[in-house]
Each structure stands twice: as C-alpha cells, then as structure tokens.
Amino acid sequence: MSNLIEIRWHGRGGQGAKTASLLLADAAFNTGKYIQGFPEYGPERMGAPITAYNRISDEPITIHSNIYEPDFVVVVDDTLLESVDVTAGLKNTGAIVINTTKSADYLKSVLKGYSGEIYTIDARKISMETLGKYFPNTPMLAAIVKVSGIMSDEDFVKDMEGSFKHKFAKKPEVIDGNMKAIELALQEVKKI
Amino acid sequence: MSIRERLSGNEASATAMKQINPDVVAAFPITPSTEIPQYFSTFVSNGTVDTEFVAVESEHSAMSACIGAEAAGSRAMTATSANGLSLMWEMIYIASSLRLPIVMSLVNRAVSGPLNIHNDHSDAMGVRDAGWIMMFSENNQEAYDNLLMAHRIAEHKDVMLPLMVCQDGFITSHSIENIMLEEDSEVKKFVGTYKPEHYLLNRNEPIAVGPLDVQPYLFEHKAQQADAMRASKQVILDVAKDFEAWTGRKYGLFEEYKLDDAELAIVCVNSTAGTTKFVVDKLREQGVKAGLLKLRVYRPFPGEEISKALAHVKAVAVLDKSDSLNSAGGAIFTDITSSFQVHKVNVPTINYIYGIGGRDTKADDIESVYKDLEYVAKTGDLGIPYRYLGLRR
Numbered sequence: 001m002s003n004l005i006e007i008r009w010h011g012r013g014g015q016g017a018k019t020a021s022l023l024l025a026d027a028a029f030n031t032g033k034y035i036q037g038f039p040e041y042g043p044e045r046m047g048a049p050i051t052a053y054n055r056i057s058d059e060p061i062t063i064h065s066n067i068y069e070p071d072f073v074v075v076v077d078d079t080l081l082e083s084v085d086v087t088a089g090l091k092n093t094g095a096i097v098i099n100t101t102k103s104a105d106y107l108k109s110v111l112k113g114y115s116g117e118i119y120t121i122d123a124r125k126i127s128m129e130t131l132g133k134y135f136p137n138t139p140m141l142a143a144i145v146k147v148s149g150i151m152s153d154e155d156f157v158k159d160m161e162g163s164f165k166h167k168f169a170k171k172p173e174v175i176d177g178n179m180k181a182i183e184l185a186l187q188e189v190k191k192i
Numbered sequence: 193m194s195i196r197e198r199l200s201g202n203e204a205s206a207t208a209m210k211q212i213n214p215d216v217v218a219a220f221p222i223t224p225s226t227e228i229p230q231y232f233s234t235f236v237s238n239g240t241v242d243t244e245f246v247a248v249e250s251e252h253s254a255m256s257a258c259i260g261a262e263a264a265g266s267r268a269m270t271a272t273s274a275n276g277l278s279l280m281w282e283m284i285y286i287a288s289s290l291r292l293p294i295v296m297s298l299v300n301r302a303v304s305g306p307l308n309i310h311n312d313h314s315d316a317m318g319v320r321d322a323g324w325i326m327m328f329s330e331n332n333q334e335a336y337d338n339l340l341m342a343h344r345i346a347e348h349k350d351v352m353l354p355l356m357v358c359q360d361g362f363i364t365s366h367s368i369e370n371i372m373l374e375e376d377s378e379v380k381k382f383v384g385t386y387k388p389e390h391y392l393l394n395r396n397e398p399i400a401v402g403p404l405d406v407q408p409y410l411f412e413h414k415a416q417q418a419d420a421m422r423a424s425k426q427v428i429l430d431v432a433k434d435f436e437a438w439t440g441r442k443y444g445l446f447e448e449y450k451l452d453d454a455e456l457a458i459v460c461v462n463s464t465a466g467t468t469k470f471v472v473d474k475l476r477e478q479g480v481k482a483g484l485l486k487l488r489v490y491r492p493f494p495g496e497e498i499s500k501a502l503a504h505v506k507a508v509a510v511l512d513k514s515d516s517l518n519s520a521g522g523a524i525f526t527d528i529t530s531s532f533q534v535h536k537v538n539v540p541t542i543n544y545i546y547g548i549g550g551r552d553t554k555a556d557d558i559e560s561v562y563k564d565l566e567y568v569a570k571t572g573d574l575g576i577p578y579r580y581l582g583l584r585r
Contacts, residue, residue, distance in 0.1 A: 022368055025198065025368050026198065026368075029198045029370065034369075034370050035198060035368065035369065035370060036367055036368065036369050037367065037368040038362075038363075038366060038367035038368065039366070041309075041310070041362050041366070060370070061369070062330075062331075062466035062467070062469040062470050063466060063467050063470040063555060064331070064360070064363050064364065064367070064463035064464070064466045064467050065467050065552050065553055065554045065555060066552045066554075068554060
C-alpha cells in the first residue's frame with residue numbers, strides 16, 4: 001500500500017476536528033478513493049484535546065489501529081502546541097498544517113526541530129470574515145487538501161459545494177460563506 | 193447492482209436492519225451500539241420500515257420483548273454492548289433454549305469493571321456457552337453482510353437458534369469506511385419472510401412456550417440445542433454460498449489469509465484481523481511465511497476445520513481480546529488447543545491476551561507476535577504460552 005496517506009488531526013472538543021476528518025474522508029471517497037475517518041474516543045468534553053484520523057488510499061485499507069507515523073498532521077488549535085506532542089512520529093517527508101498567527105520562530109521552537117514542511121493558515125480570520133463565527137474546521141479542511149494534494153482544488157471545491165448543498169439544505173444562507181471560506185483557505189495556506 | 197457507499201459500522205448495521213425490516217426491534221441504548229437503535233428509530237419515525245420499535249427501559253426487557261415477539265411468530269432484532277448484554281444474561285439463555293431465532297448486533301465493549309466503554313471481547317466471550325450462534329466481523333462490510341445472512345441461518349428449520357453478529361466497538365462501529373451495499377429489493381428477496389413452524393399466535397395450534405422442564409426432559413432438550421448448533425455449521429456454509437452467488441463476496445467458517453504455505457500463523461477475530469493482514473503483507477515482502485486464520489464463526493466452533501487448516505504450520509499464536517482470568521488461557525486459545533488435541537494436531541501454540549479496554553493494537557504489536565512465533569518455530573520452546581501483548585508493566 002505504497003499510496004497510503006495517513007493524516008492525524010489535533011483539535012479541541014467542539015472545534016469540529018472530528019467532523020473535518022469525516023468531511024475529508026467524504027471528499028476523498030467521492031474522488032474514488034478508499035478511506036477511513038475515525039476519532040480517538042477519550043473522555044469527551046468541550047475544550048479537551050482530541051485526536052482524529054484519516055487514511056486515504058487507492059487500494060482497500062485493512063489496518064485498524066490509530067496512526068503513529070502520519071504523513072500529515074493538522075493542528076486546529078495552536079494552544080495545543082505546547083501541551084501535545086503534535087509532531088510525534090510525523091514523517092520528515094510530510095508536513096504539518098497549523099491554524100495560527102504565531103511567528104515562524106515560535107513555531108519552529110515548539111515543534112522541536114521538526115524538519116518537514118510547516119504550513120500555517122489563519123483559519124480564525126477566514127472563518128470570521130466568511131461565516132461571522134469561529135468554525136475553523138472548514139478552512140482547515142481546505143488547507144490539508146491543498147497541502148496533501150490528495151485531490152485537485154477544482155475537484156475538492158466541486159465536491160464540497162455538493163456536500164454543503166446537501167448538508168445545509170435547510171440553511172442555504174450558510175453555503176456561500178462556507179464556499180468562500182474554502183476558496184480563501186486554498187489561497188491563504190502558506191509554507192513558512 | 194451493489195452500491196458503493198461509505199458508512200460507519202453502526203450505520204452499516206442499522207442499514208442492514210432497515211433493509212431486513214423485521215417485525216419487532218426492542219433495544220435500550222448503550223455505548224458504543226447506541227447509534228444502531230438511534231438510526232433505526234429514525235427509520236421507524238420516517239416510515240422507511242414498518243417495524244414495531246419497542247423503546248424498553250432496560251436490556252433485560254429488550255431481550256424479553258424479543259423473546260415474546262419471536263414466540264408469537266414474528267421476526268425480532270436488537271442491538272447492545274457490554275453491560276447491556278450482561279443485563280440480558282438471564283434472557284439470553286431463555287432465548288436459545290426456547291429455540292427463538294432472534295438476531296442481535298453486538299458491538300463489542302469491555303464489561304465493567306472498572307468502568308470502561310472501549311473495545312474488547314469480554315462481553316461476547318461471557319455468553320459463549322449460552323447457545324447462540326456467534327459471528328465476528330472484521331469491518332463494516334462484514335457486519336453488514338453477516339446481518340444480511342443472519343436470519344436465513346437462525347430461522348432454518350434445522351437450526352432455530354438465536355444469532356449474534358459481533359463487531360469491534362469504536363474501532364469499526366465509529367469508523368467511516370468504504371462499503372458495498374445491496375439494493376433494498378434484493379435484500380428483501382434474499383432474506384425472505386419468516387414462516388415459523390410453531391408459534392403462539394397460531395389459533396389452529398394452541399401451544400405453551402417455556403413451561404417447567406423437569407428431570408425427564410431438560411437433558412434431552414439441551415441435547416437438541418447442541419444438535420441444532422452442530423447442524424448450523426452446514427447451514428452457515430449453504431447460506432454463504434447463496435450470498436456469494438448474489439453479491440460476489442465469499443464467506444466461510446473462517447478466512448484463510450495467505451495460510452496455504454504459511455509457517456507462522458495468527459488466529460484472531462474482528463478488526464485485528466485487518467491489521468494482521470497488513471502485517472502479513474509486509475512480512476511476506478521480507479520473505480517471512482506469515483499467515484492468518486480469521487475466525488468468523490465462533491459458535492458453532494469449527495474445531496475440526498481449524499485443526500485441518502493449521503496442521504501444516506510450524507507455530508500458531510491465538511489472540512484473545514478477553515482474558516478468561518483462569519490461569520489457563522483465553523477462550524479462543526483453549527478452544528483451539530483442545531481441538532488440536534482431539535484432532536491429533538501437534539503444532540506449538542501460544543496465547544496472547546491483547547487490546548483489553550480499548551488498548552490500541554498496532555501493526556508493530558502484531559509484528560512482534562510473528563517474531564515470537566519465529567523463535568517458537570525454530571526452537572520448539574513455548575516459554576510461557578499464556579502471554580500479554582501491549583501490556584505495560
């Protein structure tokens with residue numbers, strides 16, 4: 001399974017990291033991939049650190065364990081950087097994507113010399129601008145799609161439009177904001 | 193035409209129940225199987241199914257309601273986990289001894305205590321001698337497929353036994369994965385309608401169900417249960433053959449994964465079998481002759497068939513996700529080693545208790561078992577055969 005991509009999400013309960021991992025699984029499924037999307041269930045509560053996972057492959061996936069050597073890590077909340085070892089096992093050939101406005105120097109210092117690529121995005125700003133509320137998961141989803149290259153931006157945008165139309169059938173007013181958040185995130189995720 | 197979908201194990205199980213559209217579902221919510229009755233009650237509210245959904249006040253009542261419904265002549269299903277199954281305990285035996293083909297989805301979780309909501313197989317292993325047919329599922333697909341086959345097996349006139357379909361709590365119940373679903377109309381055709389031979393609501397044949405069974409009778413009735421359990425083996429295979437002709441997906445009593453020419457074999461059930469396949473593939477690339485026997489049908493226990501399938505290997509490790517706390521070994525281990533003795537198979541066999549209370553089982557853990565097996569195969573030295581995998585101490 002050389003084409004297997006493994007992704008680990010770090011967030012806090014209530015920020016939608018689990019939902020984002022399921023949406024990513026959905027989007028990859030819709031491009032014909034084999035997928036897994038699963039959270040690590042612990043003592044769930046708002047604000048507690050949570051972990052979620054994705055496996056994406058062109059071939060059936062049989063492994064059923066958590067992910068210890070991910071290709072990519074997504075950090076939805078930068079206050080986790082000092083308390084959770086977010087780069088644990090992260091491959092040097094991979095990348096980490098962080099929702100943050102902190103400086104490159106700070107990030108490098110808390111990532112303990114991680115030598116792979118580091119990407120940042122201000123998901124709070126994007127979310128506030130497009131949705132008027134803080135829902136970091138949509139921009140972070142777009143950011144990891146961009147960084148991992150698991151599908152083209154176009155396929156992703158088209159797929160998300162379809163999902164949002166279905167998901168928000170009763171709240172069509174939020175579809176435009178979410179689509180705008182995705183477009184901005186695809187542009188604004190930057191390597192440091 | 194099969195339909196390509198992505199569902200969690202619980203969604204897959206609820207979908208199977210929707211397509212089966214049983215007469216009665218009685219259930220009480222318990223993690224991690226809660227979603228099954230939750231989704232199913234939505235189907236009832238939406239009118240997608242015409243099932244009588246009984247929202248009982250406990251699992252004891254859930255099983256009691258299923259027993260009443262089946263005795264009356266209808267098809268009944270339920271879902272539960274861990275302590276829910278514990279609370280059903282009394283009625284579990286009543287269901288099988290009354291020969292009521294109830295089908296249960298058991299989402300495996302550690303039985304308290306101390307309290308733990310995560311996966312192991314202590315719930316299933318606690319009822320292994322209760323007279324239920326027990327099937328295990330590696331993933332959402334198998335949880336779905338096993339449920340689609342369940343009624344045909346349980347309701348067969350040679351069988352008439354309740355049946356439980358197990359899957360790993362959270363690991364597969366809450367993981368979204370690819371799955372192939374079948375069309376509603378095709379499922380309906382395959383499952384068929386339940387036509388019980390004897391039932392309480394048959395006005396032309398007044399019967400009593402569950403009266404006092406005294407010394408001259410109980411022994412014979414138990415022997416009949418045992419006969420039915422033996423007979424179910426062939427029925428399970430026959431139904432699997434029909435299922436394969438329909439869907440193309442092949443099932444047996446167990447799955448042999450690269451076992452033909454294997455020298456080192458692991459035996460396990462449920463999701464760990466998938467992780468083991470991943471490791472077998474990796475080791476095969478390195479020239480290690482690793483193989484897997486994934487047990488699908490645990491009751492009836494296919495001891496003779498397993499003995500035959502493993503007779504040629506040099507060493508076997510049986511993984512038990514439940515500790516019998518008996519100083520002898522886990523349930524599957526003791527079943528397999530006693531089968532080996534009866535069928536005159538002499539393969540060094542060791543046991544690992546693993547994954548208790550949701551302890552994650554990594555590919556590295558499985559690889560370490562094959563490493564241990566290499567040593568056992570080479571030296572014949574079993575060391576301590578009753579071991580732990582992934583235990584901190």
